[in-house]
Amino acid sequence: MPPARRGSPGEDAAPYLEAIREYAARDPARLHVPGHKGGPGADGELAAVIGEAALAHDIPALTWGIDIGRSPTPFEEAQQLAARAWGAGRTWFLTNGASQGNVTAAMTTAHYGREVVVQRNAHSSTIDGLVLSGLRPRFVAPELDEELGIAHCLLPETLDAALAATPAAAAAWIVSPTYFGAAADVRRLVDVAHSHGVPLIVDEAWGAHMTFHEALPEDALAAGADLVISSTHKIVGSLTQSAMLHLGADSRLQADIVDRCVTLTESTSPNSLLLASLDAARRLAVTRGRELIDETLHAVASAREQIRSIPGLDVLDERFVGRAGVYAYDPLRLAVDVRGLDADGYELARELREQADINLELAGQNVLVGVFGMGEDASPLAERFVAALRGAAARHAGEHAGERMRFAPPPPWGELVMTPREAFLGAQEVVPAARAAGRVAAESLATYPPGIPNVLPGERLTGETLAYIERTLQLGGSVRGASDRELRTIRVVVERA
Numbered sequence: 001m002p003p004a005r006r007g008s009p010g011e012d013a014a015p016y017l018e019a020i021r022e023y024a025a026r027d028p029a030r031l032h033v034p035g036h037k038g039g040p041g042a043d044g045e046l047a048a049v050i051g052e053a054a055l056a057h058d059i060p061a062l063t064w065g066i067d068i069g070r071s072p073t074p075f076e077e078a079q080q081l082a083a084r085a086w087g088a089g090r091t092w093f094l095t096n097g098a099s100q101g102n103v104t105a106a107m108t109t110a111h112y113g114r115e116v117v118v119q120r121n122a123h124s125s126t127i128d129g130l131v132l133s134g135l136r137p138r139f140v141a142p143e144l145d146e147e148l149g150i151a152h153c154l155l156p157e158t159l160d161a162a163l164a165a166t167p168a169a170a171a172a173w174i175v176s177p178t179y180f181g182a183a184a185d186v187r188r189l190v191d192v193a194h195s196h197g198v199p200l201i202v203d204e205a206w207g208a209h210m211t212f213h214e215a216l217p218e219d220a221l222a223a224g225a226d227l228v229i230s231s232t233h234k235i236v237g238s239l240t241q242s243a244m245l246h247l248g249a250d251s252r253l254q255a256d257i258v259d260r261c262v263t264l265t266e267s268t269s270p271n272s273l274l275l276a277s278l279d280a281a282r283r284l285a286v287t288r289g290r291e292l293i294d295e296t297l298h299a300v301a302s303a304r305e306q307i308r309s310i311p312g313l314d315v316l317d318e319r320f321v322g323r324a325g326v327y328a329y330d331p332l333r334l335a336v337d338v339r340g341l342d343a344d345g346y347e348l349a350r351e352l353r354e355q356a357d358i359n360l361e362l363a364g365q366n367v368l369v370g371v372f373g374m375g376e377d378a379s380p381l382a383e384r385f386v387a388a389l390r391g392a393a394a395r396h397a398g399e400h401a402g403e404r405m406r407f408a409p410p411p412p413w414g415e416l417v418m419t420p421r422e423a424f425l426g427a428q429e430v431v432p433a434a435r436a437a438g439r440v441a442a443e444s445l446a447t448y449p450p451g452i453p454n455v456l457p458g459e460r461l462t463g464e465t466l467a468y469i470e471r472t473l474q475l476g477g478s479v480r481g482a483s484d485r486e487l488r489t490i491r492v493v494v495e496r497a
């Protein structure tokens with residue numbers, strides 16, 4: 001039997017992690033899944049790679065004393081501690097990433113209405129959520145940085161106009177911070193959404209750490225958001241694929257509706273290692289997060305200064321704050337502006353990988369992005385990156401430096417003639433791109449730069465948009481989402497006469 005539980009655990013406890021440790025340490029008779037039985041049934045090389053302890057602690061759901069039994073169970077306590085740590089009304093642990101959070105948010109919204117206002121450059125999992133939920137989106141454009149060819153955040157006035165034009169909207173849905181570290185004025189966006197009587201959903205996949213240091217942008221829950229999607233694994237240090245969904249303390253959304261949507265989108269066999277890693281990451285963030293983030297901030301600040309002194313390179317930093325769509329900046333992303341060199345970001349990323357085994361989070365035409373975690377040994381990593389950049393800058397300081405594809409803002413997206421779900425699931429065919437204008441897209445097309453979808457399922461394809469995508473490809477850009485990467489063909493809806 002598990003030992004009797006004491007009173008509620010403090011923030012330095014990790015109740016779920018401790019409960020699976022206790023279970024494995026007891027050497028229980030495992031007449032349950034998984035079939036490797038805590039190790040003996042696993043392939044030897046797998047055991048060597050992930051360690052015997054990982055196998056021993058791979059324990060299924062519905063195990064007495066862990067997630068069933070006297071309430072609150074250690075699993076419930078772990079989620080309660082997370083809610084307290086992030087300032088949420090309630091928190092759910094997710095084992096299919098922030099992607100699951102976005103799909104859950106869409107299914108939740110669909111309980112309140114059929115329409116939603118969504119930031120256009122939402123993550124693909126948000127579009128998946130629209131397909132699954134059947135919601136009709138009104139898309140709103142983020143601010144474009146035409147110099148760098150990247151998208152920043154959404155302005156409150158843009159959201160206000162979109163909500164005014166969508167009186168039946170059930171929610172507004174934004175992304176902040178971005179991949180590049182720009183953060184929105186979430187507090188004002190909350191006010192705007194609430195003034196229209198709808199909740200604000202924030203995809204804060206990139207901001208799970210922001211709660212734990214005052215030098216970082218204000219986090220969405222503190223700013224009053226109603227539902228927040230958080231990719232805990234990205235920066236805070238839980239295992240890949242683990243994430244959290246937070247309900248705001250005074251949310252306009254109901255916890256029991258979110259709860260049934262989490263159940264709908266989750267496996268009946270959530271991985272205990274992922275769950276334990278969320279519990280542990282929360283403890284680390286609460287007890288040592290500020291100090292760890294401080295160390296990382298210093299290392300990244302020093303790297304930024306060194307990179308700025310390299311001819312041909314610059315960095316995105318606080319100087320960006322105040323540009324349209326950049327209300328605040330998250331310094332844990334090291335975004336390097338490479339426009340001053342005679343190679344683009346894609347070529348430089350390949351060179352850094354091949355010559356120095358430097359593996360970046362993101363490479364764009366004009367910007368390289370390295371991500372720093374909350375608790376890593378950031379200084380040597382940053383120094384290695386700076387040294388490799390110094391070498392690359394010396395090799396590419398040629399006479400053609402700074403000459404590259406001019407970024408032209410994309411044309412307006414086409415009319416939404418059916419919901420993404422109707423387009424995704426309806427009758428469809430594949431046609432040559434040259435004959436696709438006027439048809440309704442059954443797939444997404446997003447050119448990089450700047451990564452804002454040009455076409456989403458349900459939208460009418462225009463000649464202007466197709467020509468823009470073609471031109472971007474010719475100039476060395478890329479298109480994501482298309483079933484044919486070279487865009488010779490496009491999947492379109494077969495419309496009934």
Ligand SMILES: Cc1ncc(COP(=O)(O)O)c(C=O)c1O
Binds near residue numbers: 099100125206231241
């Ligand atoms: C803004 C945003 N939302 C959601 C996700 C999905 O996160 P996950 O990979 O944890 O499913 C990502 C992933 O990069 C993202 O950038």
